[in-house]
Amino acid sequence: MSHNLAAQFDGDLGAVLGSEADHETIAETFQRRTFRGREYFHFPDARHGIDRGVAIVGETVVPGFPSIPRTLVLDPGISGVFSGPIYIEEKLNGYNVRIARADGDLFAFTRSGYICPFTTHLVRTDPFEEFLAEFPELTICGELIGMNNPYTPHEYEDVDDVGIRVFDLRKNGTGTPLSPETRYERCAEYDLPEVPRFGTVDPAEAPERVATLIDDLNEREREGVMLKSADGETQLKYTTAATHQADLAHAFSQPFDYGREFLFSRLIREAFQAAERGESETERRERAQALGEAILLPAIEAVETVDAGERIGDEHTIRGDPTAIESLITQFLSQGLQLDIREDYYDDGDRVVTFCKVARSSQDKIEHYLAGGLIDQ
Numbered sequence: 001m002s003h004n005l006a007a008q009f010d011g012d013l014g015a016v017l018g019s020e021a022d023h024e025t026i027a028e029t030f031q032r033r034t035f036r037g038r039e040y041f042h043f044p045d046a047r048h049g050i051d052r053g054v055a056i057v058g059e060t061v062v063p064g065f066p067s068i069p070r071t072l073v074l075d076p077g078i079s080g081v082f083s084g085p086i087y088i089e090e091k092l093n094g095y096n097v098r099i100a101r102a103d104g105d106l107f108a109f110t111r112s113g114y115i116c117p118f119t120t121h122l123v124r125t126d127p128f129e130e131f132l133a134e135f136p137e138l139t140i141c142g143e144l145i146g147m148n149n150p151y152t153p154h155e156y157e158d159v160d161d162v163g164i165r166v167f168d169l170r171k172n173g174t175g176t177p178l179s180p181e182t183r184y185e186r187c188a189e190y191d192l193p194e195v196p197r198f199g200t201v202d203p204a205e206a207p208e209r210v211a212t213l214i215d216d217l218n219e220r221e222r223e224g225v226m227l228k229s230a231d232g233e234t235q236l237k238y239t240t241a242a243t244h245q246a247d248l249a250h251a252f253s254q255p256f257d258y259g260r261e262f263l264f265s266r267l268i269r270e271a272f273q274a275a276e277r278g279e280s281e282t283e284r285r286e287r288a289q290a291l292g293e294a295i296l297l298p299a300i301e302a303v304e305t306v307d308a309g310e311r312i313g314d315e316h317t318i319r320g321d322p323t324a325i326e327s328l329i330t331q332f333l334s335q336g337l338q339l340d341i342r343e344d345y346y347d348d349g350d351r352v353v354t355f356c357k358v359a360r361s362s363q364d365k366i367e368h369y370l371a372g373g374l375i376d377q
Contacts, residue, residue: 026050035115036327038103042113051175053113058103062139063175064113065096065168068226068235072272074207078227081236086206086227087180088198088213091237092165093154093223094145099123099164100172101132110151114335117327118150121320123164131190138178141168143195150318150328161319165195167226177232198225210238211277218242241287244269245294253298254312254359256366267291306366311340313359322351329353 026048030041038057043064046052051064071077078086097119098109106129108119123129128140146162147153156163166187169178178186187194201209206227213225217240224239244266251258274287302312318325332339343354369375 030056033114035107035117040102040115042109044112053098053109053111055100055109055113055115057100057107057115060100060102061173062098062100062102062107062109062113063170063172065098065111065141065170066175068237070237070239070269072269073276074210074238075276078206078210078236079203081234082203082206082227082229084203085200085230086203087200087230088206088210089167089180089226089228090196090198090217090222091224091226091239092143092145092156092167092195093152093243094143094165095149095151097142097144097164099128099132099140099142100138101136106132114331117324117331118318118320119144119164121324122162127191131186131192134190135169135186137172139170139172139175140166140192141170142166148317148319150316150332153316164193166192167195168232179230179232180228181230183232195226214238214240221246239269241270241273241290245290248291249294249298250314252295253302254314254362255299255302256362257359263295302362303366303370306363307370311356311358312363312366313340313356315342315354315356317343317352317354319347319350319352322346325351325353329355332357 029048030043033040033042040055040057042056043050043052043054046064046067051066053064055062055064069081071081096111097116099119100107100109106120106124107115108123110116110119131140132138142164144151144162144164145154145156146159147155148161166183169183169186170176171178184194184197186192198209198213210225210227217224221242222240223243224237227236227238228234248263248266251262270287270291274284279287305312318328329339338358338360340356340358341353342356343352345352
């Protein structure tokens with residue numbers, strides 16, 4: 001265990017883990033990284049009671065973001081979790097990032113705790129700098145959204161290229177959330193952009209209110225809602241059919257890179273949603289047809305694309321500071337990703353790169369089966 005990491009286990013992180021935790025074993029699970037010559041540690045997977053993505057930079061412990069439970073039915077799912085006022089916010093389709101001040105600088109961390117050079121460059125401006133100068137003990141949790149997103153591109157009408165929307169403020173070390181009301185006040189004071197809010201309801205009113213919101217969000221092909229207690233400690237998510245089907249379409253465009261659990265979980269969400277809504281036979285068949293198309297059509301296209309000698313995977317276009325983009329590409333390659341660079345040019349001082357993160361398992365297996373390889377089933 002390095003001296004710096006050992007010090008954190010004796011301090012903030014040790015307090016979170018408790019005296020019974022096997023600090024030595026946990027310390028060995030942290031991965032050592034460097035960002036522009038600065039050493040840091042991160043925890044890539046949730047285990048030992050630690051959330052995925054905890055990062056340690058200098059003396060600062062940046063909390064990971066906990067896994068949020070999901071309900072398959074609104075009633076009685078919501079009332080079984082909440083006993084007081086419920087704050088409803090939109091769940092955006094993007095990439096979870098955390099922004100914190102550590103060792104004298106601002107950094108943005110991915111879900112796994114890597115420092116992201118692209119997002120770090122974005123947030124080293126006001127209002128994030130100003131806010132964290134005033135509240136250095138907090139971590140900003142946000143969603144990176146927009147089409148020029150190197151992780152999860154999705155179009156939002158109010159985002160031209162890429163942007164961040166805050167959905168939580170948490171204390172460094174413990175990860176304790178601030179209440180929604182406190183977050184709203186502080187974000188408003190410092191002009192931090194937030195996720196859309198839908199007000200508060202009592203548990204008895206929540207199922208009907210959420211069902212109405214989900215209808216509207218589904219029509220607009222948005223992801224869903226987050227429900228939060230007044231202290232921010234209890235959270236619950238519920239998503240739209242549109243996002244379940246989009247997830248499946250994405251997964252089956254790379255059919256050998258996503259496991260059966262990915263498929264099963266989304267089919268089950270659709271089954272419970274259709275049953276709770278009491279859909280007619282016609283509505284059920286329409287849902288089933290949409291699901292079938294989401295699964296089969298992208299898979300057919302994937303096979304045809306590979307058969308044509310092209311690569312399949314997630315395509316991204318990013319634009320911005322040339323140094324930040326070069327660092328991001330280098331980081332992706334160091335993580336073992338295979339990138340197919342399709343465009344790379346400069347425009348008005350920005351570097352613009354379009355690349356495909358190649359779905360290597362699907363690419364290789366489709367090529368193998370197209371060449372006559374057999375499948376053992």
